[in-house]
Amino acid sequence: MLEELQRLQAHIGVLKTRLAHYESENDALAEDKNAANEQHHTQIVQKNGxxxxxxxxxxxxxxxxxxxxxxxxQLNNDATALADRYSRLEKSCTDLKNRFQEILAERNELRLMKEKLQNEQRQAQTNIQSLEKERERLLQKNEHAKAKVEAIIQRLSVLGTAQDHHAQEIQQLEHPADANEEV
Known part of the structure; x- marks a missing residue:
């Protein structure tokens, strides 16, 4: 019986050790559970956030x-408005293009007219130059004739004849300004 008692005491000692071990495990598990609950609560709060x-x-x-x-x-409305404006601008562009072609045609006509007028001007200038040359020639001819008449008058005045008196009258008629100065 003593042996049994010793064996029971040994079993009780083992059971106490095991109980202490299980209690420490239980405390550790409770702490783990509390930590897991806190962590889970924190995660729930985070997830809710x-x-x-x-x-x-x-x-x-x-x-x-x-x-x-x-x-x-709004953009669809703006796009519709822009499409309308674009079509109007396209029409205006076509109108402007047609007008530009008309202006080009008028310009070409004006160029032809300008060239024609320039040719006419050149011909007129050539005519003017030839007329000026003719005038010069006629003026020289007139001067030459005048000089001849004056030479004849001088010769007659040198002769001192009765005809000389007529020559002086002719000379006075030709140069009335000289006659007025002598008087």
């Missing part, structure tokens, strides 16, 4: 989508 942020982002994106749709509609 993330969910809240995502919901806010969804609301912001929804507002942006509504604004984008409004802008898209």
């Amino acid at each position: 993330i969910i809240t942020k995502k919901q806010e982002e969804i609301e912001t994106l929804t507002e942006q989508l509504a604004e984008s749709r409004t802008q898209f509609q």
Whole structure:
């Protein structure tokens, strides 16, 4: 019996050791559980924060989508207006092109007229030059004739005849300014 008692005491000692071991394991597991619960609670709070942020982002994106749709509609309206303006500008461009071609045709006509007038001007200048030369020639001829008449008059005045008196009268008639100065 003593042996049994010793064996029971040994079993009780082993059981106490095991109990202490299980209690320490239980405490460690309880601490792990508490830590896991705290970590889980922290994760839940973080996830809730993330969910809240995502919901806010969804609301912001929804507002942006509504604004984008409004802008898209405005851009469609602007595109329609621009298309109308473009078609009007194209028509104006065609009109301007036609007008430009008309102006080019008028310019070509004016060039031809200018060339014709320049040719006529050259011919007129040539005629003027030939007329001026003819005038010079006639003036020289006139001067030459005048000189001959004056020489004849001088010869007659030198002769001193009765005809000389007539020559003086002729000379006075030819040069009335000289006669006025003598008087």
